[in-house]
Amino acid sequence: MTIQDYDIGELKKSLNQTLMGVAITSFINYKFEIVQPLFIQTFISPKTILMSPLAQIHIFGFRPEGKLQRPFKPKNPFGFVFFLFFFFYSFFFFSF
Numbered sequence: 355m356t357i358q359d360y361d362i363g364e365l366k367k368s369l370n371q372t373l374m375g376v377a378i379t380s381f382i383n384y385k386f387e388i389v390q391p392l393f394i395q396t397f398i399s400p401k402t403i404l405m406s407p408l409a410q411i412h413i414f415g416f417r418p419e420g421k422l423q424r425p426f427k428p429k430n431p432f433g434f435v436f437f438l439f440f441f442f443y444s445f446f447f448f449s450f
Contacts (some may be wrong), residue, residue: 361424368403368406373397375398376395379391379392379394379395406421407421407426
């Protein structure tokens, strides 16, 4: 497998993940008329794309060394959820 093949595979995975998030958010908005997920999605999707190793290598021109070395290490899918949980927990805990 060449570097180009690996990058195309990673790009397809990232695109599928982004489209799935948009589809779920759109369904929630359509079915329950909740706007907050759409608002959050407008910030999370570009952040996820721009912080991906592929964008850092191909768009921003970083060298594929260290964290950007292929094959990329998979990230914890619940890392952001844990961050939000602890952020809101500490906010509500210390606000009273």
